[in-house]
Amino acid sequence: MAPNNNRETQSVLQHWHRDVPNDRMAHMVRDASRLLAKSLQGRLADHDVSFGHWSFLRILWVTEGLTQRELSEEAGVMEPTTFTALKAMEAKQLIERRHLNGNRRKLHIFLTDKGRALKDVLTPLAEDVNRVALAGVSEEDRTTTRNTLLAMIDNLAIDNAAESKIDSND
Numbered sequence: 001m002a003p004n005n006n007r008e009t010q011s012v013l014q015h016w017h018r019d020v021p022n023d024r025m026a027h028m029v030r031d032a033s034r035l036l037a038k039s040l041q042g043r044l045a046d047h048d049v050s051f052g053h054w055s056f057l058r059i060l061w062v063t064e065g066l067t068q069r070e071l072s073e074e075a076g077v078m079e080p081t082t083f084t085a086l087k088a089m090e091a092k093q094l095i096e097r098r099h100l101n102g103n104r105r106k107l108h109i110f111l112t113d114k115g116r117a118l119k120d121v122l123t124p125l126a127e128d129v130n131r132v133a134l135a136g137v138s139e140e141d142r143t144t145t146r147n148t149l150l151a152m153i154d155n156l157a158i159d160n161a162a163e164s165k166i167d168s169n170d
Helices: 007-019 025-045 051-062 068-075 079-091 113-133 139-169
Strands: 095-099 107-111
Touching: 025 051, 025 113, 025 139, 051 068, 051 079, 051 107, 051 113, 068 079, 068 107, 079 095, 107 113
Parallel strands: none
Antiparallel strands: 095 107
16 A cells, blocks of 8 residues: 555654654554554445444454443443444444344344454454554564553553542542
């Protein structure tokens, strides 16, 4: 894939390499995440799958039968967002909603054969984005970066849990 020379990409590159090379980690992680998502989004679009649907498909490829609420929590999005995405995914025949065990209240989400088959088509696209992103990065630096990001995730999860506990005590 040819380098993306659009204005947004050039702005991000200038920002990090010239304007604020020592800016906060949160900003760098956000920009890296945004560019990773944009790269994957373009590849997914070729298969008529939106980035939002990708997030739900990845979860369902691991665990089918979740309720809408469980899927929302797993994806880290609000239920109305999940509802809208699931409605579109259902229209594309990627998922189906079913009641289980006579429970007429909760709908559980399952992949269709078409949704399940996308795993073998879309996963290599995500792997390609990772390959592009990590080009020229040594194995040692990859391991260090992964360990650093995991530590950050752990630290922030602990902080969020502590904040939630404080908020619930108010």
